Amino acid sequence: MKMLIGGEWKAAASGREMEVVNPATWETVGTVPSGGHEDAGAAVDAAGEAFAPWADLPPVERGKVLFRTAVLVREETERLAATLVAEQGKPLREATDEVRGFAHVLEYYAGLSSSLYGESINTKAYGRIIVERRPLGVCAGIIPWNMPVMIAGWKIGPALTAGNTMVLKPASTTPLTTLAIGDLFLKAGLPAGVLNIVTGPGETLGEALVTHPVVRKVSFTGEIGTGRHVAETAAQTMKHVTLELGGSDPMIVCDDADLAVAAAGAAGGRFYNCGQTCTAVKRVYVFSDVADRFRELLVEKTRAITVGDGMEKGVRMGPLNNAAGLERIETVVEDVRDEAEVLVGGKRPEGKGFFYEPTLITGLPVDAPSLREEVFGPVLPVVEVEDLDEAVAAANGTRYGLGASIWTKDLGRAERGCRDLEAGIVWVNQHLKAPPETPFGGVKWSGTGRENGPHALERYTEEKALLIRS
Numbered sequence: 001m002k003m004l005i006g007g008e009w010k011a012a013a014s015g016r017e018m019e020v021v022n023p024a025t026w027e028t029v030g031t032v033p034s035g036g037h038e039d040a041g042a043a044v045d046a047a048g049e050a051f052a053p054w055a056d057l058p059p060v061e062r063g064k065v066l067f068r069t070a071v072l073v074r075e076e077t078e079r080l081a082a083t084l085v086a087e088q089g090k091p092l093r094e095a096t097d098e099v100r101g102f103a104h105v106l107e108y109y110a111g112l113s114s115s116l117y118g119e120s121i122n123t124k125a126y127g128r129i130i131v132e133r134r135p136l137g138v139c140a141g142i143i144p145w146n147m148p149v150m151i152a153g154w155k156i157g158p159a160l161t162a163g164n165t166m167v168l169k170p171a172s173t174t175p176l177t178t179l180a181i182g183d184l185f186l187k188a189g190l191p192a193g194v195l196n197i198v199t200g201p202g203e204t205l206g207e208a209l210v211t212h213p214v215v216r217k218v219s220f221t222g223e224i225g226t227g228r229h230v231a232e233t234a235a236q237t238m239k240h241v242t243l244e245l246g247g248s249d250p251m252i253v254c255d256d257a258d259l260a261v262a263a264a265g266a267a268g269g270r271f272y273n274c275g276q277t278c279t280a281v282k283r284v285y286v287f288s289d290v291a292d293r294f295r296e297l298l299v300e301k302t303r304a305i306t307v308g309d310g311m312e313k314g315v316r317m318g319p320l321n322n323a324a325g326l327e328r329i330e331t332v333v334e335d336v337r338d339e340a341e342v343l344v345g346g347k348r349p350e351g352k353g354f355f356y357e358p359t360l361i362t363g364l365p366v367d368a369p370s371l372r373e374e375v376f377g378p379v380l381p382v383v384e385v386e387d388l389d390e391a392v393a394a395a396n397g398t399r400y401g402l403g404a405s406i407w408t409k410d411l412g413r414a415e416r417g418c419r420d421l422e423a424g425i426v427w428v429n430q431h432l433k434a435p436p437e438t439p440f441g442g443v444k445w446s447g448t449g450r451e452n453g454p455h456a457l458e459r460y461t462e463e464k465a466l467l468i469r470s
């Protein structure tokens, strides 16, 4: 496939290409341009030219284009989901949900398109003060590989609805579905240059977008280290920056919780997307007096997960997306083998693909350093705590603060979790779900800013104050 720049499909200026590999089979499933500095410049130029006419459209007209795209995406769900499985590795059922989720995000923002109001105050001394919300201009969206389609929607939806144009850069291992969706935007009547999709390495192409003086906002989703670098670099040209970074989400299971429901929630919350979700359940803190029963139930749930190629029927967990991720998971498990017990899994199966078995670990002390870092794969540590005080202190004892959940029937405990857990999202008796109405993002090192919800529209605008006297 080629890149989408100014409404046309283009090769990289250098002519270089990169291969996209199926993580389950190691077969090449496509090639895309390996773009660089020049291509980033061409995409920003195209987005710059498209900006004024797009921003001048009545907001409802912009919304209609998003609605039409959502219709086409829903019609093409089967094809898009199969492409997503081939490049990302997730099971078809999850890929289908993700594609539909993308359409849902577009529909949500299309519905909000006419509701971006300004403010007005009448004063005797200064006359009428009007605060308008103006789009920012050209925005860059930088996307990771774990939920490539959904996260693209979280950026495209509010940016375009608010009247901005965008240059989107998918991760190098997962560009194909996003490019296919770019084609549907064109078919839905999106004017050339409003959405540009460029492919290539983050260190060159991504960097070129973040340093480009015309780009007014960078919305970045990825690792903390990359995010910090992006924020530092974007500051050189005073860009707006939203950072959606990593998480190490705790799940607290109290002794009054429905343990069967909690065990299902832990398995679903961790092994969904092969553990590669920013808000996956990454650590379980369970009260000691119910720990044995909870572990039994969780072991049962984990053993029932069928691992395989995401296109095969009945497969519940696919491979990791890439070799580096698999190596990191192997190291994480080897590093704790001496101090912890591996209850289930703990190795990669024979054969091709970046597979790793769904793995449960127990016996780690509550202050184990490994629990403070993000583990991005199918490994779940279950740690015993005496009470809610110890659980909340352990949950908060990390630099991350993306999501957290508490499982209990006691309203007081639930309220305590909502109040004291340091996270952008706290779930009670559930984990992971985040529909477009939910402001999504982290506290502490998990990021700055929020995506989704009506306020995300404001984050793609800036106020302009008008003081008018007659």
Ligand code: NAD
Pocket (backbone or CB within 6 Å): 142, 143, 144, 145, 146, 147, 151, 169, 170, 171, 172, 200, 201, 202, 203, 204, 205, 206, 207, 210, 221, 222, 223, 224, 226, 227, 229, 230, 243, 244, 245, 246, 247, 277, 278, 279, 374, 376, 402, 441, 442, 446, 447
């Ligand atoms: P990553 O930081 O390696 O890459 C993310 C994107 O940044 C890719 O497109 C990459 O090419 C690009 N990039 C790399 N270097 C760059 C540079 N110098 N300038 C500009 N762009 C550059 O992250 P990843 O491995 O793709 O994704 C996994 C991480 O993303 C995990 O930490 C996960 O928790 C996090 N994540 C967070 C959220 C959230 O909403 N908070 C959602 C999904 C994933």
